[in-house]
Amino acid sequence: MDFGASRVDVAVVNGILHGYEIKSESDNLNRLPRQMSYYDRLFEQMTIVVDESHYQEIINIVPSWWGIMLVKKKKNDFQLVPKREGRKNNLQEKEILLKLLWTRELEKFIDVFHYPKRMKRLRKDKLVEQFQEQELYEIREFVYHALK
Structure with missing residues (x-):
């Protein structure tokens, strides 16, 4: 979904509108505050999927209602680790x-x-x-x- 200057990586419509923002190790977090201001008004639920390199910074940036998934590298594989369960957003406009x-x-x-x-x-x-x-x-x- 494209919303002005922000485009969410994955949007799922299944009873609720749930957005997923992905931040890999090659991403920087400069745009995240602007993206958050849009996503907070659009999605009923939001999850950020982050590389381990961003995790500590992310937990201090994203709103408490956002879910956080950590991507862990395991040899030639990746593992998704839920770190914080998301909650329903009451700010949808x-x-x-x-x-x-x-x-x-x-x-x-x-x-x-x-x-x-x-x-x-x-x-x-x-x-x-x-x-x-x-x-x-x-x-x-x-x-x-x-x-x-």
């Missing part, structure tokens, strides 16, 4: 979720929630603005279904 969709997908929202048909002439930003009056759970359900 309606606007950010709605902006994930193309205009054509948002137009379907008009029919599903019985908005006036004339709204199909509106620009994407105006549709997003209008739809924010819906409950978060309704927006989640619609967006997640569209993303599958």
